[in-house]
Amino acid sequence: MVVKISRHVVQIFCACLWCLMASGIIFGFAALKPVLIQEGVYSELCETKYNDVNDEPCVGQDMKLNSMFTISSALTNMMALIVGWILDHKGPRVCGIIGAIILSIGSLMLVKASELIVYVDAYLIGYIALAIGGPFVFISCFQLANCVPKRSGTILALLTGSFDSSSALFLVYRILYKKSGNTFSLSKFFTLYLSVPIFILACQLTIMPHHSYKTIGTVVKLGIEELDENGNEIEENAEDNRQTPQTDVTQVDEEPPLLRRRKSALEIATETRLKENTGGIFGILHDNTAIEQIKSPWFYLMLAFAAIIMVRINYFIATIRSQEEYLLGNKEQSILLNHIFDTLLPIGGICAVPFIGIILDHIRTVDVIHLLCITSVAVGLFGILPESFWGNFVGIVIFVLYRPFYYTVVSDYCSKVFGFTTFGTVYGLLTCLCGVFSLTQNLLDEWTHEYFDMNPIPVNILVILLTLVAGVSLEKYVKFQLKLRENHLVDSAEPDTNENNA
Known part of the structure; x- marks a missing residue:
């Protein structure tokens, strides 16, 4: 051993x-x-x-x-x-x-x-x-x-x-x-x-x-549900989960027979708790095929949002020196910010990990999307401040924390919405299409060089506006679907209540 x-x-x-x-x-x-x-x-x-x-x-x-x-x-x-x-x-x-x-x-x-x-x-x-x-x-x-x-x-x-x-x-x-x-x-x-x-x-x-x-999907499932490879609770969490409410057990019994054969009781009880912790988003498309998931707004709205953010991230990495030099009008300061960015980028990925975990564990998914949208806009706004060394410095600090936050939120969203069976296909396709879309960076770079005389502000404003449109659209859709789901659950519960009263 x-x-x-x-x-x-x-x-x-x-x-x-x-x-x-x-x-x-x-x-x-x-x-x-x-x-x-x-x-x-x-x-x-x-x-x-x-x-x-x-x-x-x-x-x-x-x-x-x-x-x-x-x-x-x-x-x-x-x-x-x-x-x-x-x-x-x-x-x-x-x-x-x-x-x-x-x-x-x-x-x-x-x-x-x-x-x-x-x-x-x-x-x-x-x-x-x-x-x-x-x-x-x-x-x-x-x-x-x-x-x-x-x-x-x-x-x-x-x-x-x-x-x-x-x-x-x-x-x-x-x-x-x-x-x-x-x-x-x-x-x-x-x-x-x-x-x-x-x-x-x-x-x-x-x-x-x-x-x-x-498989990748199973690893993600284990991490989210805190279960071992056999569908049992990890010992460290077993004591807390022994306090699972009786309502969870009732809900387990109400699952269709097919699902009971595929999942352990603890897995289903855990998923029930996850639905509550994520504001109802967990498992919303788990029973759909990969094709059905990909055709849904849950997929293509997140794709649009994620693709725009990926362009923002990679474009900034590629052009930070020229952007800062134009905004600050000072070569020495732009070089200093470039060096600060080079140092903070790897450090930010490590420092952000515990905070990202806390956010994803304690905040509803729809609110996490809202936070990601706000952070993205903040990065964009700090990135267009002229003659402000400290303003651009703050933007860089936010950026290096925001980059790993973005990658984690997208994978977390896919695992919770689309499930673990199709995770590799759906998440892989989303990431792949984001990569294809990020080729538009060349177009943005061309505009900056040839039409805007190295001024990065117009392109950054465009990306900010696109981020707002995509982010708000996704957030509104998620809220709308969760409201429909909540109303459906209430309507489904009413007949049972009437029967009990009778």
């Missing part, structure tokens, strides 16, 4: 380590971009007068670099559906090995990019490969959350925290690059980075499980 637990600890440690080094490193683009400019990446797009100023990209170079991040971040999200399918049908080991191979290809492309650039865009291909490899090595780790059922929530938090912190890798590289006097080139860095996919491959072939402990 001790040997088994030790093996699980080693598996979790290794997974967290490679997630920290590979799962979401492309989101450290804001820290990497100055290095890319110094290294002369895409400098051939500049006129002669720009080539002497290495830390200031010309318009063509800036747009090309931003486009590289836009395409890569979009593909990261689009891969969720494919990775989920491979994970479900081939297992985590195959998934992890594929990820390691893709990361190796990306690293090799970036090592030889300066030589290959005359034949192919090796910088773009390499960065895309890093973006695609990330989800393979990250999502394949989710199943580890059930190797120790009592600690599934903690394990998921560790994995998620490692993902959020992985953007710090390029920050560390930029610091080392500066300290080396700009001699620690991209080629040298990615030659060293090749050790990461080699480490992942070695782990997959030795200590990592060949088959998933549980």
Whole structure:
């Protein structure tokens, strides 16, 4: 037993380590971009007068670099559906090995990019490969959350925290690059980075499980319902849940026979409590097929809201330096804010985890959506304040906390509304479509450069308005449906009351 637990600890440690080094490193683009400019990446797009100023990209170079991040971040999200399918049908080991191979290809492309650039865009291909490899090595780790059922929530938090912190890798590289006097080139860095996919491959072939402990949907179910893999309560929560009201038992008995065969009594009782804790939203479409769920406003309204927010997040990451420089009119202050952002982005992901858990556990889902909408608007408003260093600083602090909050709210909403049976398909499709939509970042960047003379305010106002429309529409729809459901339950209860009185 001790040997088994030790093996699980080693598996979790290794997974967290490679997630920290590979799962979401492309989101450290804001820290990497100055290095890319110094290294002369895409400098051939500049006129002669720009080539002497290495830390200031010309318009063509800036747009090309931003486009590289836009395409890569979009593909990261689009891969969720494919990775989920491979994970479900081939297992985590195959998934992890594929990820390691893709990361190796990306690293090799970036090592030889300066030589290959005359034949192919090796910088773009390499960065895309890093973006695609990330989800393979990250999502394949989710199943580890059930190797120790009592600690599934903690394990998921560790994995998620490692993902959020992985953007710090390029920050560390930029610091080392500066300290080396700009001699620690991209080629040298990615030659060293090749050790990461080699480490992942070695782990997959030795200590990592060949088959998933549980599917992604089941892991989410365990975390939310606080049940073990057999549908029983985790010991730590058993004492509290022994106080379950008798009404829960009555409701269990009223479930159709089909559901009773599929769920334990404790699962149904727990779901009843979750309906109350979430304001009635839990389980609202659990009995529908995936197609029915995808066709419903519950899906496409959240899709619109989530897609707009994803564009806001990735656009800000790609263009923070140019935005701050225009708003502040001060190059030194914009560089300082850029460095602050690079540092706070990975830290914010870790610091936000406990607060996000408290919010999701104690606030109704519809109110969480309202809070997410308000926070998104606040980020946008702080991001258009001219000549205000501290205003933009506050906006950055809110942003780094808001980013993990957004990702968690979307997955939490999908699990509670659509259920666990279809979670992988529905959530994967939503994330994939959000990735496709985020390609519109290129259009926003083009407008800012060509029509607004680098002024980010018009584009930010547009995104704020779209966020408000999508967020309010989703919130109003959820409230309307919950009201209908409440009225239906009241109407259904009246005949029983009349019969009892008779």
